[in-house]
Amino acid sequence: MHLDDLNLVGRSNFSVWFWDIYDIELKTPSGTYEEGKRPLSLELTYKRVISNVELVDETLTQLKRFNISEEQKKNWAKQLLKIWPSVKPNDTITVYIDNEKITYFYFNGQFIGKINEAGFSDTFPSIWLSLNGPYPAMTKKLIGSTY
16 A cells, blocks of 8 residues: 555645644545554645654644553653654655554655554544544535535
8 A cells, every 4th residue: 555545535634723733634545544454545745844843742732632651651751752743844754654554654745754653553542533523514525525
């Protein structure tokens, strides 16, 4: 499976007040979303300058919703800080999770690193795909939900 073999499920954007932060797209092989089914990709196209430290800090904030130990969150943060660059408008970070639950990261189409932990690949996309999250309207647009 390759990123080019995936089909659009849905797209949305994330804004805080009147600041656009990023646009996001979800893709799967079938073009439909089934919770827990892999492979899938999430592509974030940034609308502003954000440092990699800010990206990781916000990720940690979002991960607080899930039952993850502080030690595990710190471990993932350390790995993400090594992988993720700072972004500027129109930069993309693509997250691809394969059938073996390995999470691959691409920056502007170029491979930049991976995390080979099933727990991470199960939890990380839930930031956007969990209907119990803080942004249900965005999630519904991404997963193509009508309820």
